[in-house]
Amino acid sequence: MRVNFTVNGRPQQADDVWEGESLLYVLRERLGLPGSKNACEQGECGSCTVRLDGVPVCACLVAAGQAEGREVVTVEGLAAGGQGELAPVQQAFIDAGAVQCGFCTPGLLVVADDLLAHTPQPSDADIREALSGNLCRCTGYEKILDAVRLAAARAGAGQEG
Amino acid sequence: MRDLTQGIRARGGIGESTLRPDGTLKVSGEFAYASDLWHEDMLWGFTLRSPHAHARILSVDVTEALRTAGVHAVMTHDDLPAETRYGLEIKDTPVLADGVVRHHGEPVALVAADHPETARRAAAKIKVEYAQLPVVTDEKTATAPGAPLLHPARDDAHARHSPHPNIVHRQPVVRGDVAAARELADVVVRGEYEMGMQDQAFLGPESGLAVPAEDGGVDLYISTQWLHADRRQVAPVIGLPEDKVRMTLSGVGGAFGGREDLSMQAHACLLALRTGKPVKIVYNRFESFFGHVHRHPAKLVYEHGATRDGTLLYVRCRIVLDGGAYASSSPAVVGNAASLAVGPYVVDNVDVEALALYTNNPPCGAMRGFGAVQACFAYEAQMDRVAAELGMDPVEFRQRNAMAQGAVMPTGQVVDSPAPVAELLRRVKAMPLPPERQWETAGGAPDLRALPGGLSNTTHGEGVVRGIGYAVGIKNVGFSEGFDDYSTARVRLEVVGGEPVATVHTAMAEVGQGGVTVHAQIARTELGVARVTINPADTRVGSAGSTSASRQTYVTGGAVKRACEAVREEVLELGRARFGPYHPAWATAELLLEDGKVVTDGGEVLADLVDVLEDAYVERELEWRHRPTEPFDLRTGQGRGHVQYSFAAHRAVVEVDTELGLVKVVELACAQDVGKALNPLSVTGQIQGGSTQGLGLAVMEEIVVDPATAKVRNPSFTDYLIPTILDTPAIPVDILELADEHAPYGLRGVGEAPTLSSTPAVVAAIRQATGLAVRRVPVRPEHLTGT
Incomplete structure (x- = not known):
């Protein structure tokens, strides 16, 4: 399937997504954003936490399809200024x-x-x-x-x- | 006490809390851990593991798995190209099961596919027919007449002296005359103790990327603790000479001993060479619990005898460690447990026996504290009990028997550097105590977050009792028992962009401890430059040894220091050749490198480094060794087995809900002698982190293995609990710096000592709060409620 959503303010499209893939997998393996981490992939450790429409969630517990049309902020998006300036x-x-x-x-x-x-x-x-x-x-x-x-x-x- | 670093001054040099060079990458999400790596055409590897703890493999049928679309290779034991076993100390671990599986989760087959889920599903289609065998799970079953032997044909170095084939290694330590001392004892205390199986639970799962190379070799990007030990073990398995197996350290998400043994290294290389494509393997948390060795669970029996005035006369003990199905580092863990069994006390009469078993339980090996943790839990419980029998204050009793510099260990080794055991206890005891009933608020409603049970709302203070406990421990630093424990460093000094720049290249595994920070500090200190580049760790430079045994700052730090000194000498030679004829000080004065300049010890500037070096560079690669050690005598345990000792003491304050058996650790204070804090911020972080792992072992962490089936019951963070920020209290740290004149800058290895005494201090506090004789960790609610 194809999933469209916004990541760190930019529209993103992921193709050939298997329905069982998590938001974490799509961020890490399909969108080149490995900053969110895969420490447990069962919602216990918080290492993959992202904001989904402003609410912190474990990206490993969100099916990629659930992100369709929504806004995701990852660690890569915290430095709002960009240009290497840290938050x-x-x-x-x-x-x-x-x-x-x-x-x-x-x-x-x-x-x-x-x-x-x-x-x-x-x-x-x-x-x-x-x-x-x-x-x-x-x-x-x-x-x-x-x-x-x-x-x-x-x-x-x-x-x- | 002499400060060996007096007079050393460099901005960003040793002694300063400089910040991590990888900090910005780590907070921005750009730091590349092994599981983040990606390669074009990359395949995903997956490992099929045994569902049984002991079984014969009757048949393996991979037909259906191979037919699965997207699958590129399936490998079993029959497909292995070269050596089929590996191991850190003993080559007893099959790369893939060889007709028998000996523990739950043992690797049986490998799959490479274009998507991780495809690989998982294909692995599920591999048909393995097992015939289950009886399991041995403890000393009784492992040494019973007719017990199944884990490795019946073993011919390793320990086989000959081991009293039973299911005993990996046994080490006695005998000194003085225990029987005679027993006659003189006014008080004898005997206790049995037990420790569960702790997991390292590093957050970055085992992972790596193997890329086949055009020369027929392979490049492996890997998270490990020791690149060269991995290469030494992987090369024979894939049938390549070591120079065709190139390894580069990826980002490592913690280690704590759990990455000393191979996990997926050989598997990824095998699949990459088989398919001709890059192969990445990433364990998930479930698999990680099966993918690395754990801390040895232990059963310990101790007997202490003392005189009425509080002098320890003798200690007799027996420590039985469960090594599980394969040896891993069990022999060295036994050596540590035996030689450190008595703790940091002067005891003239000692009779110690430590051994590790082969069983069908999960393999156990290195974890932070390495054999010293198990002993410390038991001897510190004993110290409290003897003190109680004598009617003495437990801290005073410890101080009375505390070792100091010059003391003789039960192994006969003289402790020839500071051993401020009594002082560390004094310091933790002197710290102000946290206020009572901190959950009480002005509004009346209690702050549940400060109570046992927390937001579960189990108590508002009813049944909550406070207790305070103390403990102190001793840990060896560096590899022991005659091991050639060296490190290599390559240091280069050159002018880049008009500025002198030092480059440090080692194969040291940075696993989070901050070695890269310290290497840069050492280079700044020794070479007087502001800019230091730390090259990625790889096998293009000689071995740095393991990031284990609290040794890296000592040994690889020592190598970096030595290489810098050699570079400095050469730079000064260059300077003498260039400028010597124009200024006599080049020949007569002691010369230093400071702020990018050559200066005399009187402070006179002789030249800019930029002018001395011009277009030249100076580079040196050197090996550095600490003082040699020697093996322990197999019968008596006598020998100068250890390089250095480190000491930490803890005071734990707990509050226990005695009705429900819930424990809240309120504060965990630590005092530790670090010789010299090269980076005080990092040192404090090590002490706090190590203390917290000890807290976890005290009250929550255990891999539960079913005693009937030897199967792991809780391989997840849902069921294997590690401390959260709510479980972890304030950890005030008092750092003592008493130089060890044998060590670089006088430093003392830091990482492990705080993991030792933390656990017994917390348990002592629980005992004091409840009045119960808690003999086992982790302490569970039912141990306190009797339900």
Whole structure:
């Protein structure tokens, strides 16, 4: 089948899609967007999280056909400015040491970005709750908390200034 | 304590928390992990695996699978072109099952097809007829008279001294006179302990891309922990000389020991050479649970004797590790468990026996902590119990018996660098405790997220009891027992765009630990340049050894340092030849490279590196070795078996819902001596990550194997739980830097020690909260409720 949907603001068309393929598979293998990760492919780890019409979902649990006509934002689309400029939350992950192997990072970034969009100054408990669907095996999460706190603080400081 | 790095200064050099060079790629989604690779005309490989733990294969019919549209090849054991077995230490693992399957999930056949689903469906059409055989699953069944032998014709190095063919390796460690010491003991405590099978659960699944080359060789892009060990094992299986098997490290999504053994490496190469097309294999999570070895489950029996004043007199113990169907690194795990069985304590009389079994359970091998984790859980439980018997504070009792520099290990090895065991305990104990009842809010309704059971809304604080527990551990750093544990580094210095640039090329597997960050820091420090390029790791440079055993910063870092020093010497020679005649300091002063310049130790600038090098480049490739070790005596376990020891201590604070048996770890504080923190941010990340894996082992992580069938019951993240951000508490870290003068910059391997003491500290806290004698990890609710 053919699937048409918007990815990171650009219309995309995927052909010869087998009906059983997930949105994750189509993004990774047919559209050249491997940033969303395939850590469990069963909706348990959050590494493939994308925004589907603005709502974070596990792309591995969305059938590709369900994305027809909809808008998808992946980790590749977080840096809205393009031209290599990172989104604040991406830069905060680097600066705080929240990236080790990095396999969980794309999913965490999409979720953290969504959290900060809705809750610009989250409490630690808010951050933990929002990120609780994303597994990380390397960091022990402390630096990930630091990164989200840092992104929130920088955004807050930016607004005050 | 002397800082071995005093006087060293370079921007972005060692000691600074410089940021990862791969950070931008990793946060933008552009970093290419093995599973992200793509090649034109690429096929997908799939592995058919055994549904039984022990069975004879009566027949395999691939006809229908081969007929499936889109399928390019199907391979079984009969199609293997060369050697049919491989292994890290013992070549006992079939590339594809050879008439018998010995564990659930053993690879039986391979399919290559143009779509992963086509490959999966074709594999399902392979007809394999099995005749099930009886399984052995523990020491009793494995060593019973007439027990089925896993490898009846074994002729490996350990076969001769092993007391039973189903025992991979046995290592005693004997010192002093336990029987005599027992007579003198005022207190004797005996305990039996058990540890379940933990999984590394790295997030990036096993994957790689094999590309057949025009010269008849193959290029493999692979996520692994040791490229050269993979090549050494793959080349004989595909029947090619090693120089025709070229390997390049892809992005690696974590490892923790689980990528030491081959998974799909040989399979992808076999399919690529068979089809003449690039073949990619990517495991899904289900398959990943079968695709790599796990941490050895263990049964441990300990007896400690002490005097009334709190002096440990003797330790006697027996550690039985389940190695599963194939050896993997079981012999080395046994060596670690035996030599570190007593912990970081001075004990003059020791009688240790450690062994690993062959069973029909899933194969076990390397996981972070490597044999030391199992022992630490048991000896730390014992230390608490002895302290309780004596009426002593458990920390004070540990400190009283703590080893220090100069102590003698049960193996006879003298600990000849700092061993601040008592100080680490003091530090974790001195950290402020987290406030009680943190779930209480001003509004009255509790914050469920801070309670055991979390948002399941199981308690609002009723039945919740707090406990505090301590533990400390000892881990060896580097490969032990006489292994030639070296690393290679190639360093080049040249002028690029009017600026001196260093290029570092090693085969070190960057698996997330931050070795690439540290290599750049070392090059900046030694060569005084701002710009460093880290080349991709591949087999065009000599081996860097494994990203294991907390060794990479020590050994490959040591090689990078040494290569930089050699480059520096050559650069200074160039400078002397060019400018020496014009300035006597070139001959008389100690010369350094700083900020792109040659300077004297007095700070006088002699020349710009750019002018010294001009169009020339200086390149050196060197091997570097740490001090040699020696094997343990097979009868007594005596020997200088280890390179370096590392120590960490934890304090865990838990809250337990005693009615439901649910545990919330409230805080997990850690103090660790790292010798020298080359990158404090990375070091802290290692300690926090390692501590969290220990927490997982304490309260949730276990691969459950059915004792009747030896089949894995929970191969998914739905049923194998690892800590989420809600399960993981604040992890304050106190880093101590006491230099080891034998190691580069005085550093001490960091990665594993925090995984040891984390588990027993959490369990000690649970015991304190509940008053229960918890003897097994992971602790499950029913262990606490008795239901």
